[in-house]
Amino acid sequence: MDAELRDRWLDHAQQQMTEAGRRSGAARTAVLTLLANEGQCLLTAQEITDRLRRAGAGSTASVYRIIDDLHQLGLLHRFDGGDGVARYEIADPEHHHHHLVDDRSGRVEPFTDERLERAIHDVADRLGVELTGHDVILRGHRRSAAD
Amino acid sequence: MDAELRDRWLDHAQQQMTEAGRRSGAARTAVLTLLANEGQCLLTAQEITDRLRRAGAGSTASVYRIIDDLHQLGLLHRFDGGDGVARYEIADPEHHHHHLVDDRSGRVEPFTDERLERAIHDVADRLGVELTGHDVILRGHRRSAAD
DNA sequence: TTATATGCAAAAGCTTTGCATGGGT
DNA sequence: ACCCATGCAAAGCTTTTGCATATAA
Numbered sequence: 001m002d003a004e005l006r007d008r009w010l011d012h013a014q015q016q017m018t019e020a021g022r023r024s025g026a027a028r029t030a031v032l033t034l035l036a037n038e039g040q041c042l043l044t045a046q047e048i049t050d051r052l053r054r055a056g057a058g059s060t061a062s063v064y065r066i067i068d069d070l071h072q073l074g075l076l077h078r079f080d081g082g083d084g085v086a087r088y089e090i091a092d093p094e095h096h097h098h099h100l101v102d103d104r105s106g107r108v109e110p111f112t113d114e115r116l117e118r119a120i121h122d123v124a125d126r127l128g129v130e131l132t133g134h135d136v137i138l139r140g141h142r143r144s145a146a147d
Numbered sequence: 148m149d150a151e152l153r154d155r156w157l158d159h160a161q162q163q164m165t166e167a168g169r170r171s172g173a174a175r176t177a178v179l180t181l182l183a184n185e186g187q188c189l190l191t192a193q194e195i196t197d198r199l200r201r202a203g204a205g206s207t208a209s210v211y212r213i214i215d216d217l218h219q220l221g222l223l224h225r226f227d228g229g230d231g232v233a234r235y236e237i238a239d240p241e242h243h244h245h246h247l248v249d250d251r252s253g254r255v256e257p258f259t260d261e262r263l264e265r266a267i268h269d270v271a272d273r274l275g276v277e278l279t280g281h282d283v284i285l286r287g288h289r290r291s292a293a294d
Numbered sequence: 295t296t297a298t299a300t301g302c303a304a305a306a307g308c309t310t311t312g313c314a315t316g317g318g319t
Numbered sequence: 320a321c322c323c324a325t326g327c328a329a330a331g332c333t334t335t336t337g338c339a340t341a342t343a344a
Contacts, residue, residue: 027325057325061311062325084231137283172341204300207333212335
C-alpha cells in the first residue's frame with residue numbers, strides 16, 4: 001500500500017546516502033528495502049537484523065551502522081521507549097505523526113492533530129527557537145464504559 | 148529555593164513509599180533527600196549514585212531499585228534521551244513542564260505552554276483515551292540574527 | 295524475630311568497535 | 320587499485336539480578 005511513498009523514501013534515502021559519500025553494499029540495500037516496505041511501524045535494530053538474516057543478508061554491526069547513518073541524515077526517526085530499546089521508523093514529512101502508548105498493553109498507535117502542531121510551532125516561536133524536530137508521546141488507555 | 152516544594156515532594160514521597168509497604172533505609176533516605184534538593188534537573192542513575200557515594204551511602208543496585216519504585220509510584224518522571232541513558236526528575240503536578248533540547252549543545256531547558264496542554268488533552272479526548280501521562284520534546288536551537 | 299533494604303559482584307541486554315575480508319567505484 | 324562496506328567476535332555501557340548481611344518494624 002502506498003507504493004509511491006515507499007519508493008519516494010527509498011529513492012530519496014539512496015540518493016542522500018550516496019551524496020553523503022557512502023557506498024552501496026548488500027546490507028545497506030537490504031535495510032533500505034526492508035524499511036521502505038515496513039518501516040512505518042517502529043522497528044528495533046534487533047527486529048531488522050532478524051528479518052534480514054532470514055533473507056540471508058545483514059549483520060548486527062551493519063544494521064546498527066546503517067541505521068545510525070540514516071538517522072543522522074534525518075531519514076529515520078528514533079523513538080526511545082521506556083524499555084531501553086530504541087525503535088525507528090522512516091521519516092517522511094508528508095506522514096508526520098506522533099505516538100500514543102497504551103499503558104496496559106504497551107501497544108503503540110500513531111495519531112495526528114493539526115492544532116497540536118500549531119501549538120508546538122507557536123511555543124517554539126515564543127521561545128525564539130528554530131525547530132528541527134519534535135516528539136509527542138501520550139500514555140494512557142482506551143476509555144471503557146467503566147471509566 | 149522553593150523549600151516548600153522540596154519539602155512537599157519529600158513528605159509526599161516518603162508517605163507514598165511507606166503506604167506502598169516499603170521500609171526506610173539509609174540508601175532510600177539519601178536518594179530521596181538528594182532528589183528533593185536537586186531533582187528538578189534530569190539526573191541519571193549514575194549521577195545520583197556518584198553523589199551518594201561521595202556522601203558515603205548508596206550503591207548502584209539500591210539507586211536503581213529506589214528510582215524504579217519512585218517511578219512506578221509516579222513520583223519521578225523518566226526522560227529517555229537519545230543517548231541510551233535514562234534521566235529522571237521529580238514529578239510535581241504544580242511544576243508540570245516539557246523539554247526543549249538544544250540540538251547543538253545538547254542542553255535541556257524546561258518550558259510550559261497552556262495551549263499545548265489543552266491541545267494534548269483534546270487529542271486524548273478525540274482518541275477516546277484516558278490520559279495517564281504525556282511528554283513533549285522539542286529539538287532545535289536559539290534563533291540567531293543569521294537565521 | 296521476621297521480613298525487607300542494602301551492597302557487592304556477577305549477569306544480562308543493547309549497542310559499539312576492532313579487525314580481516316569481500317565488494318563497489 | 321583503492322578504499323569503503325560487511326560480518327564476526329570482542330568489548331563497552333547501562334541496567335538487572337542473586338545472594339549474604341545489616342537493619343527497620
